[in-house]
Amino acid sequence: MKKAVIRNCLHGSEIVVCRNLDDSGRCLSLVKSSTGAEGIRNLKAEFEGYHWYNEALKAPVSVRASDLSRSYFQLEVEFLLGRKPDYLQGLLANADAIEFGIRHYCDIWAPRQAQADRACVHGDISLDNLIISGEQVRLIDWEHFTPDALPVGFDGLYLLFESLWFEIEDMRDPAPAALALIRRGIATLRDAGCLHPSYADAPLRRTVEAIHSRPDIWGEQLQRCHKLPILKWSSQRIAELDRRIAAPPHDQ
């Protein structure tokens, strides 16, 4: 069987990602592996995360772990067919993917974790980690999965705000349509019982505070490579964005 290494310790991780290919070059599965302590910890968290995720899926994602050596761990994950949104395009260009993503978050979290003060966290629900096929969404890359970690709603809000970051980065003003999309996303989370009340007054600031309250979820990657782009916003900018998200459209 041929392989292709498609990611090698990207974004400061210690994880190598390979594709297992058949003779015609078709991808059969993804193999993630690590020889580093943090990478192995992340892959074990991912295995646990998929296990938790699969309990809520009618068609679970096939995952197999190999822990055969003292300092090497390997995770083989079914190759999921579908489209991966281009996160660099930001919020508005990916409006449908974001709405699918938020609804999927509610489908997975609401039955088990509605209103939970300490809900399970995926830790990296970004557009880049959604695989969309028709109306079916699958979440991948569970490397930062942490059980009972943060108030429910964190990952849904993170998806919205990371997409907003790539839309406006640090300099542009958000378009009214972008703010409306964020408001809709927050309303969907709230209506499904997937938005803890602690986020309500300032959802962006509370999301950033949540990250700072549990840096262990992201380990050294958080410092090493600015993994979570929303941390690049200043507190002033965060307050301004929260104000505009909260303000009714006619006040802007």
Next chain:
Amino acid sequence: MGEPPANQAARNSAARGLVERLRRSGYREDERGIFRSGQEGYWSNLDKEENRRFLESLDRLAPREAIRTSYPQYEGIIFSPKRDAALELLDIKPGETGVDYGCMWGALSVGMSRRGAAVLAMDQTYESLVFLAHRVKDEGLDDIVLAQSDIRQAPLEELADFAVVNGVLEWIPEAGEVELKKFFGKKAGRAAPRRAPEEMQLRFLEQVCRNMKAGGRLLLTIENRYDYSQFIGKRDPHANLWLTSVLPRPLANLISQAALGRPYVNYLYSFPALKNLLLKAGFSRAELYMCFPDYRFPELILPYEGGISGYVPHGPSLAQASWRRKAAVAFERMAMRWLKARFFAPSIAAVAIR
């Protein structure tokens, strides 16, 4: 979960087998636990005086700290987890025996060991092995066996389940010691090698093949002779001259003699020529892979056959990069994405089966 005891036992047993085999083959273990054949040589980024001072610092500092203190520019070369990604192509099984030919500071030997193999780390340079011995002790990788030998003359028939020749084949024809700083692109009189460079490389690969069990796998990584970047201003990675890798060998030899006072011997190969060389050396088949941006810190390793469509932009953000770097990256993306110019990929990884 954790390492099954049977795998640990298999690894320990394979390591004991390696030691016995070295003893039977005339190697003598010294006080540092390094097995010595009596053949010595020198190839190092550090010159001998630097190496002497550096090894003294290992009595006070842990290996990584010592490198960070004295030679921070080599920390990534030795310790970066990116270094051993190509080992994934070998599917190493716990308890297998692997040989790292020309292991130097052991970046890949350590990766092989962590994957559960017993490893014979072999190099001509004693100083590099002393460093690796410290690292082995520091990280508890006790199934790495260290041996000093001329890797061109190390017959160990049917010893290995797999082998690694990482950035080594091109140096095989080099006669004499290499202190890289005094050598790379510098004038240094050298006699022509006893045999043609290609023949020396072939003889070495034949021995690597014979040293493997039937069905054994070799991972060989090397720069592509026709790496596209040499056509846009990058110098030959070994002679530090322009276009010597690409030009016909006799012409490259004339240029090297004129510029450096020594023959051109660091032969690189194209994808098809490397495959031919491996088959000629006795391997039954060989799969080729393209490495981007190079084989030492690969971001992408794609099959040469049918894999170029998997090419994607890779590497760190270009926001802070120089215009030269940006132009080179734009050229690569055009060549690989649009023209599918796989023949000119920067580096080669070959997996050859005995």
